[in-house]
Amino acid sequence: MDLYEYQGKELFRRAGIPVSAGRLAESPQEARAAAQELGGPVVVKAQVLTGGRGKAGGIKLANNPDEAEQKAKEILGLDIRGHVVRRLWIEQASDIAKEYYLSITFDRGVKKPLFMFTTQGGVEIEQVAEENPDALLRLHVDPSEGYQPWVARRLIYGAGVEDPSEQKQIAAIVEQLYRAFIEFDAMLCEINPLIVTPDGTVKALDSKFTVDDNSLFRHPDIAEMRDTTAADPLETFARQKGVTYVKLDGNVGICGNGAGLAMSTVDVVAHVGGKPANFCDLGGGGSAEGVVDALEVITRDPQVKSIFFNIFGGITRCDEVARGILEALERLDMSKYSIVVRLDGTNADEGRRILKEAGKPNIHPEATMLDGARRAVELAA
Ligand code: GDP
Ligand code: MN
Numbered sequence: 001m002d003l004y005e006y007q008g009k010e011l012f013r014r015a016g017i018p019v020s021a022g023r024l025a026e027s028p029q030e031a032r033a034a035a036q037e038l039g040g041p042v043v044v045k046a047q048v049l050t051g052g053r054g055k056a057g058g059i060k061l062a063n064n065p066d067e068a069e070q071k072a073k074e075i076l077g078l079d080i081r082g083h084v085v086r087r088l089w090i091e092q093a094s095d096i097a098k099e100y101y102l103s104i105t106f107d108r109g110v111k112k113p114l115f116m117f118t119t120q121g122g123v124e125i126e127q128v129a130e131e132n133p134d135a136l137l138r139l140h141v142d143p144s145e146g147y148q149p150w151v152a153r154r155l156i157y158g159a160g161v162e163d164p165s166e167q168k169q170i171a172a173i174v175e176q177l178y179r180a181f182i183e184f185d186a187m188l189c190e191i192n193p194l195i196v197t198p199d200g201t202v203k204a205l206d207s208k209f210t211v212d213d214n215s216l217f218r219h220p221d222i223a224e225m226r227d228t229t230a231a232d233p234l235e236t237f238a239r240q241k242g243v244t245y246v247k248l249d250g251n252v253g254i255c256g257n258g259a260g261l262a263m264s265t266v267d268v269v270a271h272v273g274g275k276p277a278n279f280c281d282l283g284g285g286g287s288a289e290g291v292v293d294a295l296e297v298i299t300r301d302p303q304v305k306s307i308f309f310n311i312f313g314g315i316t317r318c319d320e321v322a323r324g325i326l327e328a329l330e331r332l333d334m335s336k337y338s339i340v341v342r343l344d345g346t347n348a349d350e351g352r353r354i355l356k357e358a359g360k361p362n363i364h365p366e367a368t369m370l371d372g373a374r375r376a377v378e379l380a381a
Contacts, residue, residue: 001211004047006089007225008189008207015180017173017191018203022091031072034090035065041093044071048083049230051208052124056080061093086229094205099193100159101125102174103208104181106188112140113181115174117155121193135159147178169202170194184222185215234300241293243280250275251380253298253307253337255291257282257316265310268369274377277304282316291324292331299337306338308376310369313345322351326358338379340364342372 003011009019023034024047035042046058053059058080062068068090078085099122107114117137120128128136137158141151152174156167173194181189190208197203216223228236238245244259248266252274256262262281269276278301280294298304311321325341328334339362343351355363364379366372 001213001216001222001226002049003207003209003211003222003225004049004087004089004227005045005207006047006087008209009089009204011180011184011209011222012176012191012204012207015176015183017176017180018169018201019207020092020094020203020205022089025072025088025090026076026086028069028072028076031088031090032065032069035062035068038090038092042068043091043093044068044075045089045091046075046078046080046085047087047089048080048085050081050083053080058085083230094195094203095198096193096195096205097198097200098196099205100161100170100196100202101128101190101192102155102170102177102194103188103190103192104177104186105190107140110140112142113178115139115141115151115155115178117159117174119159119161121195125190125192141178147175149175151175151178163200165200166196166202173202173204184209184219185212186210187212234297237300238297241297243290243293243297244283245281245294245297246279247301248276248278249303250277251303251305252376253277253280253301253304254310255280255282255294255298255307256310257312257321261310261312265308265369265373268373269308269377272370272373272377274373274380277301282311282321287320288324288327291321292328295328295332295334299332299334304337305380306340306376308372309339309341309343310372311341311343311345311351313343313348313351315346317347318343318345318351319347319354320351322354325363326354326360329360329363335362338362338364338376340366340372340376340379342366342369344368 012019025031025034041063044060046053060071062071101118101121103116104113118135120135137155152171156170188210191204193205195205232247234247252269254265254276256265259281266276266279366375
């Protein structure tokens with residue numbers, strides 16, 4: 001789950017990382033009031049779940065409440081790469097002497113958190129990595145050892161930070177960021193830029209914070225931060241139903257049991273020239289209940305024409321899935337959809353027999369994944 005900048009900054013604040021004072025605003029009037037309350041110049045910042053807001057015109061300086069209201073008018077409603085701005089973060093403006101970059105993410109390859117730090121912040125980090133790779137310090141933390149003070153020292157000296165006061169402040173932030181990363185079960189915490197003000201204060205001017213979805217059960221306060229209005233309504237509906245679903249752009253609905261098989265099915269449908277409408281993982285059960293829920297989600301997408309069930313029975317029994325599909329057809333009106341079913345593995349013969357005996361004209365059995373994909377694509381045309 002990606003957090004908005006202001007939410008990430010709230011977690012930074014709780015972790016002790018310095019951030020500027022700010023207020024949330026959803027209208028130009030609220031922006032004006034926020035600027036008034038904060039006093040002095042403010043930055044009006046679009047809250048969208050994508051980066052590069054500055055370049056897209058989503059971040060503007062305002063010298064007084066009048067200007068804050070005006071800038072808010074300009075930014076609200078702006079479309080930043082498909083994300084429409086509905087919220088603003090109004091923050092006390094900072095003077096910037098230097099822009100650094102600090103992040104911690106999870107390096108799955110080596111199964112350790114990875115710090116990255118450079119004094120060349122402000123710009124996109126990919127650019128630094130490409131043009132000036134030596135300036136980007138990378139350091140893994142062994143989770144069984146936990147955080148050790150030398151981690152920050154190595155980052156700071158390695159990047160060439162020379163000012164002792166900066167060194168001290170950054171060392172504290174590195175440690176706080178590590179603790180935040182662990183405590184909040186984050187996948188990514190990024191500060192770009194981490195600034196130094198002209199009077200030598202170091203603070204986080206931006207926040208990119210991603211929390212592991214699987215840990216949200218133990219962070220109810222973070223789970224509540226989810227903005228359901230920003231998410232795809234279909235995906236929100238799927239989440240409510242407990243269906244693992246990702247909306248895609250095509251017309252062939254896809255349902256597999258197991259994430260790997262479902263992903264391969266998406267690939268195979270694309271490979272034979274079709275356009276997958278979604279990714280959907282039925283999971284291990286394949287009960288009628290699960291099938292009904294999945295079909296309800298898939299058929300909410302008006303683009304869907306055909307649906308391809310690709311089932312490889314292991315723990316999942318094909319007869320169970322076949323019964324699930326038939327029961328779903330009784331409970332939902334599926335008459336306008338062609339449903340291609342490929343059953344293989346545990347109890348596949350029985351599953352096929354059950355489907356055949358039901359004699360539904362819109363169910364099309366196929367023996368292999370490739371034939372099933374071709375058929376589903378044909379029927380969607
Ligand atoms: P991003 O473009 O989505 O990464 O948004 P940021 O929050 O990183 O802001 C983009 C840029 O706006 C920063 O790199 C800064 O140069 C500038 N900026 C943001 N806040 C302030 C501020 O308080 N004062 C000044 N002078 N510039 C700011
Ligand atoms: Mn940034």
